[in-house]
Amino acid sequence: ATIQPLANSIGVNCQALTGRTKGKMRADLLTDLKAGKISILVGTHAIFQSDVSFSNLALTVIDEQHKFGVHQRLNLQAKGHGVDLLVMTATPIPRTLMMTSYGDMDVSRLIEKPAGRQPVNTTVLPMERFAEVITAIKRAIETGGRVYWVCPLVETSSLADLVAAEERFNTLTEHFGSRVGLVHGRLPETQRDKTMSDFANGKFDILIATTVIEVGVDVPEATIMVVEQAERFGLAQLHQLRGRVGRGNKPSNCLLLYATPLTKTAWARLNILRKTDDGFRIAEEDLRLRGAGELLGTRQSGLPNFRLAELPVHAELLAVAQDDARLILTQDETLQGERGKALRILLYLFEREAATSLLRSG
Template identity: 65%
Template sequence: MRPDILFPLFAPVTSLPGIGPRFAKLFAKLTGEKVVDLCWHRPSGIVDRRLSPKLADAPENAIVTLTVVVGRHRKPASPRLPWKVRCSDETGTIDLVFFNAKEDYLAKTLPEGETRVVSGRVERYGSELQMIHPDHIVKPGEIDRLLRIEPTYPLTAGLTPKLVGRAVQAAVERAPALFEWLDPAFQSRRGWAGWQESLRRLHAPQSLDDLSPEQPERARLAYDELLANQIALALVRLQQKRRTGRRLAGDGSLRGRLVAALPYRLTASQAQAIEEIAGDMAAPAPMVRLLQGDVGSGKTVVALLAMAIAAEAGAQAALLAPTEILARQHFATIDPLARAAGLEIALLTGRDRGKARTGILTGLAEGRLRLAVGTHALLQEDVEFKDLGLAVVDEQHRFGVHQRLLLAEKGQSPDVLVMTATPIPRTLMMTAYGDLETSRLTEKPAGRRPIDTRTLPLERLEEVVGGVERAIRQGARVYWICPLVQESELVDLANAEARAADLKRRLGPRIGLVHGQQKAAERDAAMAGFAAGEIDLLVATTVVEVGVDVPAATVMVIEHAERFGLAQLHQLRGRIGRSDKPSTCLLLYQAPLGETARARLKIMRETDDGFRIAEEDLRLRGAGELLGTRQSGMPEFRLADLAVHGELLAAARDDAKLILDRDPDLAGPRGKALRTLLYLFERDAVVKTLRSG
């Protein structure tokens, strides 16, 4: 149960003054639905209201706080015109201007003849001073409340700066004093205040420097968030170690036949990864291991050999892929090898119906089918395994931990192998996969050649089309990547549909089109035509980013390459260079390039090392943007910035290990404070797994 002391923070935002159901929907979009979400909504700027001149000295276009006497209200002749209130001090006059004004509100707020303090931006209109919609209007006794520096916050359409600022301040005032969960010596060394005081200081910046992620109050709160993350992951790992799995150790017979059927020798890192996986599977605790391999490094073969270990031990194995294209491709790679080793393998996707589907389900339930490859269809309730020993999850960042667990629930504590072709920087590895052991494939299979990567301005498009035409005549197959599916009024970027039509007109009919808005069957047909050589050039959006394998493709053109992230460019480029033929990637950019875009394209020219590219991407873009989507399975940090707080993350990881070594059930005094921390950052699920409740 969440501690009572946190209840005010986990109340809905409607419990704050001035937020009704209509505004609650907008706050849910901007910050979240609970009061605590507003506490994590950081200031993005400041407004200094301390300048309080006489009217004659008020600088134009500056924010000032003025003490004035309210004069005559000038009601407009038409509702479309502004309402003006003439005010003055002993040095001059100013008009306060209101559009769509309510007469009774203005009469009450600005009564004629009385003194008021107004704060806002002063402008000159002709020879007159004016202030349009003052930010604040108060009585003289409240002037001290205004003469200060005020934080400003990110907004969304429909919410005003005043409303958001007031709501955040009300949320921060609700923050209770909590028992300290930090180690006293560590806290003292860092010079950090307590949690409550740090939160208050975060929302009361006195200068632009105070908005820096390195400021003590932000660093303290970032550390709290990272510590909650690391303890949660360490607890998950502890639970896995406590679970009793079973030893899966084969005799090597199937693996021997599979390796003999391969058209090449395993790389050193493939052999090492298989050894690590076999060691985990032979241990009594269930394996949870991450297999990281750059594009084309041979992860599918490693997964198949791991699946063979399960089959040798008399159990079943399943591989879960995020898309049908990827599932079919894994099946195409695995099926001939499995057959050569005498293993039958089934493919299950959402498209399978009727007798074929029933046959597969029966085979899995009876245990006749040892191996299965599939999409989310494998997670459906009616899919039962007789004895699932190994679950392989591909492209983990496309699935949350939830789906990983769903597949694991299909067996009795099966081993889990998670694969990704998205190289993940070390700091992100620690935050997202701290519960996993890791194997890395660092080499490309023998015979692969480096890709010649060049950057060209879009003005040279005609030359590029001519070059592509010559390449096709010499037998090349070409990817042409566009950032948009259709024309957009909002951005002037190349769109796939128009580009495909244009290239068809110039190069002939053997042009295909693939994008995310097509029906799956249409998309698969275009991909199959390209793979079979019936299509010479495939125009596509980033749907081809992950896992599409056409070894004959040797040319890639990426339009508006400056609009893509580094990791995405690297993934796209990885679709070529998958054979022993030379390959070329052309990155077309719209000049002039910004600093970040230029750095990104420079790195792409310099290296094809996915791990170096991932580290650079984190440095250039920050963790929040790096994986593109909230559904990435990566934790979303509100206070920590991994590009800045990497050293704090390492400290939090060490701290979490030390804490759980001493007090694995968080039962001691510091342990109880840490439980509150886990609830504060909504890591409730792991608290429930603790044996002492």
């Protein structure tokens, strides 16, 4: 269910703000928001803009957490005072997972899958088996299935992403003719929406795409997800892409194609997806392989730069440190006592005093 009908049924004003909200409509919405006439605002990155002001922001809910950076989450928190934060994701980023270990963030795990979801069988294959993949796709289409084909991610160039998608479109058109559609980030929104709609309605059997299909796509007839050069994608992205299939009543498959040779670490990352569909377990493996990033910084992965501790060696001290920190804050919240002043000096010496605000970003 969407939020607006539920809100309307109890007399709560719920509005949406996106990049498509323009002109007078946007101006009126921002005026009502600042005046406190809007109780719930649902939006995209457009909410982060400086002219978006809330009357009394009390709670922020960030869905698909891995899509947002630390500064973006902080920016939203700064639009209110003492704002509570709820972040939601199928796979927590390593930094957030470590924050839960440190006691800086509580976690709730929703283990149950939505009703009607089918298990997705995940297979990891080298690109050299491309011909076998084409054969498997033909069999799926013959039984009424539809296919997503996600092209390799090229971090340095969105143009390179586009070229890769168009090349694969031409290749698959040779095998499947006009039953192949193409969407990518450079298409006008109206054209992209039409192509997605045509795929959902059965005009296309195969949809070639970049990661624009990562979220918000629901086609129950889709039974195969192919991710080309999967080693270039993050685990959270791959898990999200896999979630696009298995939404109907037919068995579904996710094929992760990789370019050889594959490093040991890259194989370990892909293999965890083959072994489990538990987003939390995937996140834990991501944490082990990539590191947690900076809890008091903006890096969301990578090995933390501790001065005196080594997490693998001193992990058991985390619980002790948590209890001690909570006791200190209970007895001396502003750190004005004798021990509190010593802690303030330590924070200053380790250049962490100003950075503690970053914990509020999630």
